[in-house]
Amino acid sequence: MTTIRWSRVAVVALKELHDMLRDRRTLLMMVLVPALLYPLGGVALSQLARSAMDRIDRQGYVVAIQGPLEPLRAALLRQPGLHAQLVSNAEAALRTDREPAALGLRVHRSEVELPGGRGEQLAVEILYDEASPRSRAGLVRLRKALEAEAEARRSERLAQLQLSPQQITPLVLKERSITSETRAALTQLAPALAILLILLSLMGAFYPAIDLIAGERERGTLEPLLCTPTSRLEIAAGKYVCLAVLALGTCILNLVALSLTTGLLLRNADPPLSLPPLQAALLLLAATPVLLLVSALLLLAAAFAQSFKDAQNLMTPVYLACLLPALAGLVPEQHLSSGLALVPVLSSVLFIKDLLGGSLKLLPGFVAVASGLFYAALAVALAARVFEHAEISGARRVEHGVAALTAQDPDGRRRFTLTGALGVYGLCLALMLHVAPRLQGWNLRLGLLLTEVLLILTPALLALRLGHVPLREGLGLAPITARQAAGAVLVGMGGLGLALWLFRFVLQPLLEPPAEYMRLLDALRPRGTKQLLVLLGIGAILPAVCEESLCRGLLLQAARRTLGRRAAVALSAFLFALLHVDPYRFSMVLLLGCLLGLAAVWAESILASALIHAVNNTLALALGDMLDACLARPGATVHLALLGTAALGLGLGLLLLRPHPRTGRMG
Amino acid sequence: MNRPAVELRHISHRYGSFLALDDVSLSVRAGQVYGLLGPNGAGKTTLLRILSTLLRPTSGSAWVLGLDVQAEPEAVRHRIGVLTAGSGLYDRLTPRETLRYFLRLHGLSRRDAEDRAAAALARFGLESFADRPCASLSTGQRQRVLLARALAHDPEVLILDEPTSGLDVVAARGIHALVAEARACGRAVLLSSHDMLEVELLCDTVGILDGGRLRAEGSVAELRQRSGRDKLAEVFLHYLETTA
Numbered sequence: 001m002t003t004i005r006w007s008r009v010a011v012v013a014l015k016e017l018h019d020m021l022r023d024r025r026t027l028l029m030m031v032l033v034p035a036l037l038y039p040l041g042g043v044a045l046s047q048l049a050r051s052a053m054d055r056i057d058r059q060g061y062v063v064a065i066q067g068p069l070e071p072l073r074a075a076l077l078r079q080p081g082l083h084a085q086l087v088s089n090a091e092a093a094l095r096t097d098r099e100p101a102a103l104g105l106r107v108h109r110s111e112v113e114l115p116g117g118r119g120e121q122l123a124v125e126i127l128y129d130e131a132s133p134r135s136r137a138g139l140v141r142l143r144k145a146l147e148a149e150a151e152a153r154r155s156e157r158l159a160q161l162q163l164s165p166q167q168i169t170p171l172v173l174k175e176r177s178i179t180s181e182t183r184a185a186l187t188q189l190a191p192a193l194a195i196l197l198i199l200l201s202l203m204g205a206f207y208p209a210i211d212l213i214a215g216e217r218e219r220g221t222l223e224p225l226l227c228t229p230t231s232r233l234e235i236a237a238g239k240y241v242c243l244a245v246l247a248l249g250t251c252i253l254n255l256v257a258l259s260l261t262t263g264l265l266l267r268n269a270d271p272p273l274s275l276p277p278l279q280a281a282l283l284l285l286a287a288t289p290v291l292l293l294v295s296a297l298l299l300l301a302a303a304f305a306q307s308f309k310d311a312q313n314l315m316t317p318v319y320l321a322c323l324l325p326a327l328a329g330l331v332p333e334q335h336l337s338s339g340l341a342l343v344p345v346l347s348s349v350l351f352i353k354d355l356l357g358g359s360l361k362l363l364p365g366f367v368a369v370a371s372g373l374f375y376a377a378l379a380v381a382l383a384a385r386v387f388e389h390a391e392i393s394g395a396r397r398v399e400h401g402v403a404a405l406t407a408q409d410p411d412g413r414r415r416f417t418l419t420g421a422l423g424v425y426g427l428c429l430a431l432m433l434h435v436a437p438r439l440q441g442w443n444l445r446l447g448l449l450l451t452e453v454l455l456i457l458t459p460a461l462l463a464l465r466l467g468h469v470p471l472r473e474g475l476g477l478a479p480i481t482a483r484q485a486a487g488a489v490l491v492g493m494g495g496l497g498l499a500l501w502l503f504r505f506v507l508q509p510l511l512e513p514p515a516e517y518m519r520l521l522d523a524l525r526p527r528g529t530k531q532l533l534v535l536l537g538i539g540a541i542l543p544a545v546c547e548e549s550l551c552r553g554l555l556l557q558a559a560r561r562t563l564g565r566r567a568a569v570a571l572s573a574f575l576f577a578l579l580h581v582d583p584y585r586f587s588m589v590l591l592l593g594c595l596l597g598l599a600a601v602w603a604e605s606i607l608a609s610a611l612i613h614a615v616n617n618t619l620a621l622a623l624g625d626m627l628d629a630c631l632a633r634p635g636a637t638v639h640l641a642l643l644g645t646a647a648l649g650l651g652l653g654l655l656l657l658r659p660h661p662r663t664g665r666m667g
Numbered sequence: 668m669n670r671p672a673v674e675l676r677h678i679s680h681r682y683g684s685f686l687a688l689d690d691v692s693l694s695v696r697a698g699q700v701y702g703l704l705g706p707n708g709a710g711k712t713t714l715l716r717i718l719s720t721l722l723r724p725t726s727g728s729a730w731v732l733g734l735d736v737q738a739e740p741e742a743v744r745h746r747i748g749v750l751t752a753g754s755g756l757y758d759r760l761t762p763r764e765t766l767r768y769f770l771r772l773h774g775l776s777r778r779d780a781e782d783r784a785a786a787a788l789a790r791f792g793l794e795s796f797a798d799r800p801c802a803s804l805s806t807g808q809r810q811r812v813l814l815a816r817a818l819a820h821d822p823e824v825l826i827l828d829e830p831t832s833g834l835d836v837v838a839a840r841g842i843h844a845l846v847a848e849a850r851a852c853g854r855a856v857l858l859s860s861h862d863m864l865e866v867e868l869l870c871d872t873v874g875i876l877d878g879g880r881l882r883a884e885g886s887v888a889e890l891r892q893r894s895g896r897d898k899l900a901e902v903f904l905h906y907l908e909t910t911a
Binding site: 221224225226230 | 719720721745751755756757759773774813817
């Protein structure tokens with residue numbers, strides 16, 4: 001086992017920090033941006049909003065009145081800024097391009113019977129443009145004017161009838177918000193603030209991440225560093241510590257700037273804003289896991305870069321990929337639950353949103369921090385693994401760089417590089433996102449067949465053909481023994497048990513299955529033997545062939561040469577889960593992907609993983625109804641049955657699949 | 668009999684389909700300066716990178732001071748000083764900070780690294796610009812810092828890839844003096860160069876590498892005698908032409 005000398009890690013980390021803090025770009029991103037952005041942005045935005053409102057107020061609000069003007073003229077004149085204008089069509093006056101009116105009124109005068117005779121009644125319809133700030137601002141004034149007029153007329157009518165307002169008010173309504181204006185304003189700003197905080201904090205680590213590896217390569221300092229008796233793991237750890245410290249430091253500076261800005265400059269804004277130190281500290285706690293995770297991912301991406309440009313090309317998608325789950329936090333009424341707390345990045349955004357909105361619950365908050373730290377640890381382990389690999393951290397020839405899609409092994413055989421395999425996968429994923437829904441929407445079963453064959457298998461095979469990579473090597477195709485085949489069947493059965501248990505007892509209680517997912521399950525339920533056979537072909541055999549060719553074939557075979565076995569299995573499982581484009585089933589598919597990857601590596605053949613895949617899907621399709629009936633009766637027996645099947649199948653199956661000790665370690 | 672300080676046996680290395688080194692064997696004794704001569708792409712840098720533990724050979728074995736470079740790379744790195752072609756410096760650090768950093772990576776305590784860095788600055792004549800950022804140094808000054816960085820931890824074997832490339836005569840003479848001093852101190856030096864005069868002046872043994880193969884090996888006098896040529900440049904061309 002590799003030991004790590006923390007004193008060496010500290011030497012590397014301190015030197016990197018020392019070096020980075022002398023870099024103007026890093027300082028600019030870390031200190032100047034938050035120091036200037038928040039106060040300038042806060043003051044400027046609040047002043048701009050105020051001045052825009054003042055300008056609108058000065059120009060006034062033209063109210064186009066359709067119908068009798070006289071009864072309302074006095075009321076409108078009493079409210080400053082409102083200018084009445086008699087028109088034949090109020091809506092047209094609002095819709096016109098040339099100097100449109102801010103508001104419209106349709107007035108109908110009628111008479112009503114009263115105890116002492118007849119009285120006038122006005123029915124007023126207000127027209128306004130929700131998309132126009134002028135119209136919205138004028139609406140507030142107009143409503144005020146009309147409500148005052150209505151109140152005056154009501155009082156006059158009551159006096160005529162010799163009644164008091166209390167006598168005709170059996171129900172008194174009052175509204176009072178229990179949230180302070182500050183909290184309400186923070187709640188509205190929270191999602192944007194959370195995303196801004198995370199993105200700005202990561203910007204503090206972005207350029208240093210490029211400089212730490214690609215910069216060293218370009219300056220020619222990486223080789224001398226690798227020639228010192230300090231392990232690559234220690235160097236990577238030192239660099240990671242530096243990145244994490246910079247990201248956290250930037251976050252702290254952002255929070256301090258935000259806290260000072262709200263405390264000093266926006267205290268008297270409308271609405272007033274303030275961020276007390278305790279809340280700022282909790283925000284740091286929420287942001288820490290995502291900053292640690294993304295710092296590791298940035299380091300991981302940077303490790304593959306040969307130059308600054310390469311690093312920017314590799315790291316920008318990582319940076320943007322972090323933005324996607326963060327954006328989901330903008331969805332209204334989306335709160336942190338124990339289920340969503342498991343989604344990286346999104347959990348931190350929701351944590352911050354709920355914290356600022358005052359609705360944060362303890363358990364989901366704890367799960368969010370714990371799971372975030374767990375993902376960060378995984379990413380750090382992966383980055384360390386990549387660094388330990390000689391081909392990554394050592395200098396490489398240009399033909400092995402990012403630009404090369406295929407390379408030649410020392411024995412002369414061509415193979416796909418990880419970059420090439422990821423390129424093919426990216427194409428398949430794009431097809432899955434854009435074409436697959438249309439195909440399956442047109443005809444579900446035929447669409448599924450075409451998806452597997454045309455969108456997954458064909459690109460993979462075509463890439464191998466065009467890259468002159470032999471099918472056998474490119475896909476990792478090799479015969480398997482009867483013992484391995486038996487192991488694969490057992491793993492397939494155990495895997496299904498584990499996936500079902502996860503679905504029934506972990507996923508379902510945390511997140512309600514989406515209706516679309518339930519509809520798909522129902523559509524794939526066989527009704528009769530003939531349908532079952534068709535569905536087995538489409539839903540079990542084809543995925544086993546097509547998805548395995550891409551994920552355990554092309555991807556895993558390319559990744560294991562660059563990343564090593566464990567990281568390659570993890571990466572292929574992640575991409576396999578992503579390929580299914582189904583956030584709800586992501587964790588289940590990820591788990592299955594890990595088992596399939598492990599089997600392919602241990603058996604040195606994708607036939608083993610294809611067999612597991614086929615058995616798993618076959619059992620799920622054939623026994624669907626029976627499994628549903630069993631799972632509908634929750635209880636300890638079902639728990640035990642599922643976990644027992646899973647443990648037995650996986651235990652025995654993996655034992656049979658394990659490489660024979662005499663043949664040594666494989667992969 | 669003492670084992671050579673550097674020993675390569677049947678080393679081959681491929682970059683994809685390109686065979687960079689083909690069954691190369693050589694050895695360097697302590698107190699010996701071995702010069703590698705060869706045209707561009709001959710495999711000199713690949714060979715030095717294998718010895719520096721930066722590359723794993725496709726086949727063959729290499730030892731430094733009896734340590735297997737593949738099995739014990741870290742122990743090897745403790746005892747070698749490497750100056751690779753195209754080596755650079757951290758522009759924002761000073762020479763003193765650079766030396767201190769690398770000495771600490773060699774396991775020295777903060778105080779020892781400080782003392783050793785000060786000694787190296789004096790020994791390599793870097794004191795006048797010791798506290799200026801490396802970005803502001805001239806090419807010659809940078810090369811001296813690079814050499815000081817490679818030698819500051821007092822290595823027993825020096826691996827120098829074109830150490831005087833791009834230097835003026837004065838700076839190159841300084842490097843030559845350091846190599847001579849290392850030999851006098853009993854260190855083994857393996858260097859690559861394109862400069863025939865430099866090789867003739869410094870090297871006890873010369874190996875001519877071409878197309879990944881060691882075409883000839885011996886002292887300058889032996890190579891002259893065997894080839895029947897007077898000048899080392901002519902000897903070099905003779906071996907390239909006869910083996911082409």
